[in-house]
Amino acid sequence: xxxxxxxxxxxxxxxxxxxxxxxxxxxxxxxxxxxxxxxxxxxxxxxxxxxxxxxxxxxxxxxxxxxxxxxxxxxxxxxxxxxxxxxxxxxxxxxx
Amino acid sequence: xxxxxxxxxxxxxxxxxxxxxxxxxxxxxxxxxxxxxxxxxxxxxxxxxxxxxxxxxxxxxxxxxxxxxxxxxxxxxxxxxxxxxxxxxxxxxxxxxxxxxxxxxxxxxxxxxxxxxxxxxxxxxxxxxxxxxxxxxxxxxxxxxxxxxxxxxxxxxxxxxxxxxxxxxxxxxxxxxxxxxxxxxxxxxxxxxxxxxxxxxxxxxxxxxxxxxxxxxxxxxxxxxxxxxxxxxxxxxxxxxxxxxxxxxxxxxxxxxxxxxxxxxxxxxxxxxxxxxxxxxxxxxxxxxxxxxxxxxxxxxxxxxxxxxxxxxxxxxxxxxxxxxxxxxxxxxxxxxxxxxxxxxxxxxxxxxxxxxxxxxxxxxxxxxxxxxxxxxxxxxxxxxxxxxxxxxxxxxxxxxxxxxxxxxxxxxxxxxxxxxxxxxxxxxxxxxxxxxxxxxxxxxxxxxxxxxxxxxxxxxxxxxxxxxxxxxxxxxxxxxxxxxxxxxxxxxxxxxxxxxxxxxxxxxxxxxxxxxxxxxxxxxxxxxxxxxxxxxxxxxxxxxxxxxxxxxxxxxxxxxxxxxxxxxxxxxxxxxxxxxxxxxxxxxxxxxxxxxxxxxxxxxxxxxxxxxxxxxxxxxxxxxxxxxxxxxxxxxxxxxxxxxxxxxxxxxxxxxxxxxxxxxxxxxxxxxxxxxxxxxxxxxxxxxxxxxxxxxxxxxxxxxxxxxxxxxxxxxxxxxxxxxxxxxxxxxxxxxxxxxxxxxxxxxxxxxxxxxxxxxxxxxxxxxxxxxxxxxxxxxxxxxxxxxxxxxxxxx
Numbered sequence: 001x002x003x004x005x006x007x008x009x010x011x012x013x014x015x016x017x018x019x020x021x022x023x024x025x026x027x028x029x030x031x032x033x034x035x036x037x038x039x040x041x042x043x044x045x046x047x048x049x050x051x052x053x054x055x056x057x058x059x060x061x062x063x064x065x066x067x068x069x070x071x072x073x074x075x076x077x078x079x080x081x082x083x084x085x086x087x088x089x090x091x092x093x094x095x096x
Numbered sequence: 097x098x099x100x101x102x103x104x105x106x107x108x109x110x111x112x113x114x115x116x117x118x119x120x121x122x123x124x125x126x127x128x129x130x131x132x133x134x135x136x137x138x139x140x141x142x143x144x145x146x147x148x149x150x151x152x153x154x155x156x157x158x159x160x161x162x163x164x165x166x167x168x169x170x171x172x173x174x175x176x177x178x179x180x181x182x183x184x185x186x187x188x189x190x191x192x193x194x195x196x197x198x199x200x201x202x203x204x205x206x207x208x209x210x211x212x213x214x215x216x217x218x219x220x221x222x223x224x225x226x227x228x229x230x231x232x233x234x235x236x237x238x239x240x241x242x243x244x245x246x247x248x249x250x251x252x253x254x255x256x257x258x259x260x261x262x263x264x265x266x267x268x269x270x271x272x273x274x275x276x277x278x279x280x281x282x283x284x285x286x287x288x289x290x291x292x293x294x295x296x297x298x299x300x301x302x303x304x305x306x307x308x309x310x311x312x313x314x315x316x317x318x319x320x321x322x323x324x325x326x327x328x329x330x331x332x333x334x335x336x337x338x339x340x341x342x343x344x345x346x347x348x349x350x351x352x353x354x355x356x357x358x359x360x361x362x363x364x365x366x367x368x369x370x371x372x373x374x375x376x377x378x379x380x381x382x383x384x385x386x387x388x389x390x391x392x393x394x395x396x397x398x399x400x401x402x403x404x405x406x407x408x409x410x411x412x413x414x415x416x417x418x419x420x421x422x423x424x425x426x427x428x429x430x431x432x433x434x435x436x437x438x439x440x441x442x443x444x445x446x447x448x449x450x451x452x453x454x455x456x457x458x459x460x461x462x463x464x465x466x467x468x469x470x471x472x473x474x475x476x477x478x479x480x481x482x483x484x485x486x487x488x489x490x491x492x493x494x495x496x497x498x499x500x501x502x503x504x505x506x507x508x509x510x511x512x513x514x515x516x517x518x519x520x521x522x523x524x525x526x527x528x529x530x531x532x533x534x535x536x537x538x539x540x541x542x543x544x545x546x547x548x549x550x551x552x553x554x555x556x557x558x559x560x561x562x563x564x565x566x567x568x569x570x571x572x573x574x575x576x577x578x579x580x581x582x583x584x585x586x587x588x589x590x591x592x593x594x595x596x597x598x599x600x601x602x603x604x605x606x607x608x609x610x611x612x613x614x615x616x617x618x619x620x621x622x623x624x625x626x627x628x629x630x631x632x633x634x635x636x637x638x639x640x641x642x643x644x645x646x647x648x649x650x651x652x653x654x655x656x657x658x659x660x661x662x663x664x665x666x667x668x669x670x671x672x673x674x675x676x677x678x679x680x681x682x683x684x685x686x687x688x689x690x691x692x693x694x695x696x697x698x699x700x701x702x703x704x705x706x707x708x709x710x711x712x713x714x715x716x717x718x719x720x721x722x723x724x725x726x727x728x729x730x731x732x733x734x735x736x737x738x739x740x741x742x743x744x745x746x747x748x749x750x751x752x753x754x755x756x757x758x759x760x761x762x763x764x765x766x767x768x769x770x771x772x773x774x775x776x777x778x779x780x781x782x783x784x785x786x787x788x789x790x791x792x793x794x795x796x797x798x799x800x801x802x803x804x805x806x807x808x809x810x811x812x813x814x815x816x817x818x819x820x821x822x823x824x825x826x827x828x829x830x831x832x833x834x835x836x837x838x839x840x841x842x843x844x845x846x847x848x849x850x851x852x853x854x855x856x857x858x859x860x861x862x863x864x865x866x867x868x869x870x871x872x873x874x875x876x877x878x879x880x881x882x883x884x885x886x887x888x889x890x891x892x893x
Contacts (some may be wrong), residue, residue, distance in 0.1 A: 024318070057240055073473075073477055073480070075647060076476055076477060076480070079472065079476075079595075080472040080473035081467055081470050081598060082475075082592070082595055082596065082599060083468070084469065084472070085601060086596055086599070087469045091596065092469060092601060093468070093600055093603045094475055094603070095467060
């Protein structure tokens, strides 16, 4: 859930599967399926994407996601992963 | 409730109870079929006449009279029986020809029925009465909805289970509506069939003499229903398609009024079944009796399902004069109706409860009862980045509504209602998630083909499922996981321990609960020692130069009690020269690199200043005189070389400056509170400090910041801020006597004049700002002694 939690806070991003697609992240679910708006891609290579404005991408097809670093609170992200690691190691924090 | 509706009590044939239970043993049942050359059941399979089936297909254990299965007309082949399949029978009655065949087919079993004894008939009469009340249990979900209820009552009320249905069929009773078919038959399908019948230009069934079959009861009711006149109209205009389209229901199931209640329907069923089953000849009479009892559904007779009763109401105005419409209007109407029927074809499959259920399932993937563990980043990020803390439930509900395009409120602008409902859904989902609690872990089962693990949205299936059952008390750490205390892995594990404790304490703090810093203090391991390349220090000192340890310093310091804070501070000041980031920050390490401090070290120094030193300064600025004095003692006690070394580092020099100025500040502002012993001790310590630096004061200037022609070296850092050096000199001369000040000025005379010269050059080259900066830094120091420097001169203030 860490990644879901994380991506929920993002606004802008770039996505890459076999095709490289750039767009604005509109929505994400727990499977990291993405909804992208105003997409742009290498239409010379993938002309079938010329007419596409928005996309739904199944999360399992995504290889990389490039994110603007300024949108990531790395310290918080580290803490979040620590909490998750602690929870999965059986040392779960009870409260908030 | 029986599994799949099968009645485990066996056929309710009370009249047969006195019959002997003839048990069979294997020898009796085995008829030597294996020895026969041909397939013994070829004929049965392919529909040839069946004379004898024997006991092979008697699954009642002999309870059933042997004659029972054979109540099927022996001349009726299975193929024929299939033709008069239940599905077709009632609908086929709408056609003329088919109705005849169906009725003729069914008339045979009907005649067979007369063979039944009086007791058997009575049993039949009782059977539905006993079983109708069970229906809510059979499928309670259907009962929650009107249409489904009606249809279910129609269908399953007559035949509560397949066994009974089969039996009834065997006895020649053809139900007016078929179990298992009607409930799932879309309304359009019915209509299609009706339309089909009409399309053939045939009058509904009442025109024809009702066959003697059992369907008779419902047959006359079709014309009784409202659409009948219209159908006649249609016949007058067979080419006109509009009325057909008109027949498509304007509203699907969901719109049915709730006037129907569960009770009337079973009642009507009860009446119907006996009348049709036991007295086919009087069925025409008995059927109308059942109609008024069928709830509030008007003249729809045996056709109460699926909003049928609504149709006439809504369509009547349109239907009144289809022939009055122009061709264009008709076409328009036809197109519109086609569109409507296309839209509603798939609508209404789910009732509001179904939708709620699906929504809840979807929400349950999103919501969690433990957001601070599973959704920590998002939760805290929102808090940090939004001024208004929003209610979690409503925000999830709102987001979900926005994104899914759900309109639970319908077409009307009832967004608030929809939101409210969604909030209820969210809270329900949270409750469910809570109830599930710990059980939501990834399920792993080990089978012959390995492990099968079932993941959930929140906890995806793991590639590796590690078997934890073998864990014993003795934890055997693999060799590669045993790391020496000097290894980086050990250092990182120390930091992670600290983080874990900090996170726990922060969680307690958010919840306003009691906090105990003992675990955190132990995690710091200040009493432990490890060997580094140079010396022996505690693990915490050794890790303090690692970025993430610096970052957590402020957070951990916050949770320590005052006693622990002092202990930690003392440990740091005593080991200042052992802290990696301080040590590597000395320009003396980089003589061969033109005194260029590596970039990584520079960024570490900056981070240290931002994190650890900030906390230290804040603590020192609130400490009392004796406490600060103890810190200085710890530094001086390290020896002259230690002080000298620290003075070549930015961090060390800054820290000494802070300690000394804090002492001087207290001395000047709160001298009344200080004992003579304190002051005397401070004087002694100062002398020690000064002696350590005396004669080498010029070395506090890194060559790249020096303006002494004899020492200066230029590198990329030469333009950086040198104010920290002048601040140190200022605090040193402030705490010292006139003699000390003289020594200081004497030793750094070249730096003073060099700085003035640089300032002059900068001013001449037009960089007034740079010139001013140099002078103001220099005057930080000179002002303490009542002096003031300009580009060319030093004057008294």
